[in-house]
Amino acid sequence: MKIESTEIQDTVLDLQPLTYIMERNGFVLAGQWDYERVTFDxxxxxxxxxxxxxxxxxxxxxxxxxxxxxxxxxxxxxxLGKHHYPHGVEYGEGEEIPQNITEKTERILNNVNDQLKQFIAEEAN
Structure with missing residues (x-):
């Protein structure tokens, strides 16, 4: 399910500070090798x-x-996806996700968004 209640989408930032902020908030940079894409989980x-x-x-x-x-x-x-063992993660809108999980997700993403904005503002000065 898409989490559109945050303002993270369309944020533009260098990879190194982005990775630092994401890892501080419990995200892991996926290990796949790619020239153009990154994924944090x-x-x-x-x-x-x-x-x-x-x-x-x-x-x-x-x-x-x-x-x-x-x-x-x-x-x-x-x-926000739901992992069904052993089949994998489903990110579809039809997934039933408890309210406490969606609320926790929004808190985490809002915290990340605040840190991203703060970093960008400090870089602009």
């Missing part, structure tokens, strides 16, 4: 048996190459 454990939720924030390079570590990234709309 945040795992949310659930008391439900064999269910885990993931917040995914993806972006693409508007300048440079991701594999060099020197790229400017534009972020896309964050997603």
């Amino acid at each position: 945040h795992k949310i454990n659930s008391p439900e048996k064999n269910i885990t939720y993931y917040i995914r924030v993806s972006g693409y390079a508007v300048e440079g190459d991701v594999d060099t570590g020197k790229a400017v990234i534009k972020l896309l709309t964050p997603l």
Whole structure:
């Protein structure tokens, strides 16, 4: 499910400070190798048996190459997915996600958004 209640989408930032901010907030940079795209995932454990939720924030390079570590990234709309063991993560709108998970997701993403804005404002000065 898309999380459009934050202002993360369309944020543009260098990869290194972006990675630092995301990792400070519990996100992991996915290990796939790509010239143009990045994916950050945040795992949310659930008391439900064999269910885990993931917040995914993806972006693409508007300048440079991701594999060099020197790229400017534009972020896309964050997603909240439900992992169904052993099948994988579903990000569809039809997934039933508890309200406490969506609220936690929004708090995490709002915190990330605040830090991104603060960094961008400090860089502008």
